[in-house]
Amino acid sequence: MYICEYCGRYLKKKYDKCPACGSTAFKKVQNIGEVVIKEPPKDGYKVNLKNFKYEKKGHRPGTIIGLWVLGFGLVFCSIFAYVGLKASDENTRWFGYIFVAFAVFAFISILKTAFTFFRESKKIIQGSNKDINKVKYLAKNGMLVKNLKYQIKPVKGMIQGDKTIYKIQVIYEIEKGKTKCFESEPKYLTALGRDDGTVDLLVDPNDYSNYFVDFEIY
Numbered sequence: 001m002y003i004c005e006y007c008g009r010y011l012k013k014k015y016d017k018c019p020a021c022g023s024t025a026f027k028k029v030q031n032i033g034e035v036v037i038k039e040p041p042k043d044g045y046k047v048n049l050k051n052f053k054y055e056k057k058g059h060r061p062g063t064i065i066g067l068w069v070l071g072f073g074l075v076f077c078s079i080f081a082y083v084g085l086k087a088s089d090e091n092t093r094w095f096g097y098i099f100v101a102f103a104v105f106a107f108i109s110i111l112k113t114a115f116t117f118f119r120e121s122k123k124i125i126q127g128s129n130k131d132i133n134k135v136k137y138l139a140k141n142g143m144l145v146k147n148l149k150y151q152i153k154p155v156k157g158m159i160q161g162d163k164t165i166y167k168i169q170v171i172y173e174i175e176k177g178k179t180k181c182f183e184s185e186p187k188y189l190t191a192l193g194r195d196d197g198t199v200d201l202l203v204d205p206n207d208y209s210n211y212f213v214d215f216e217i218y
Helices: 050-058 061-086 093-141
Strands: 002-004 026-028 035-037 143-149 151-160 163-175 178-183 198-204 207-214
Touching: 050 093, 093 198, 093 207, 143 163, 163 198, 163 207, 178 207
Parallel strands: none
Antiparallel strands: 002 026, 035 143, 143 198, 151 163, 163 178, 198 207
């Protein structure tokens, strides 16, 4: 492990330049076992938010689909209602009523479907935004634990093309004799494997439910 002599960040490998500040001055330090860093850098830790943003972006089409469903339904039902209202003669009036009733029923069903798309997309996007804000808070206020052993776990029911989506799982002793399992967000864009076999945990020491797990946090 190395420490940047300019910004004081701990790095798992020696870079040509510090990825945070650009310095070329590094000091090698012992890196056997866990390293706990309680004081964040002045400008906060650098964290990778790409997976949260990818998840948010991936569910925006749900809003677009909802708009298409709503637009198509409005046109389709308007045509049926128009045909029904134009049936004014005695022999066709009942068919007209049926057309209007069908148009109303169909539009209500389409409206429900469209709002289901809107609601689900909004829920996931808001959840991603909340997660992003939590990690940004951690970057300024969290405690960093480096060099934790980890496992890779498949996320049940999540497949991207022919690729299973995974998350990182670590066990950390939060106090003497008491451990807690921490699981990362689904890692869509990360190669899940490192030569050193460790990951980093960024956690709020006052609220262990707020945390972030990644291969390199600095």
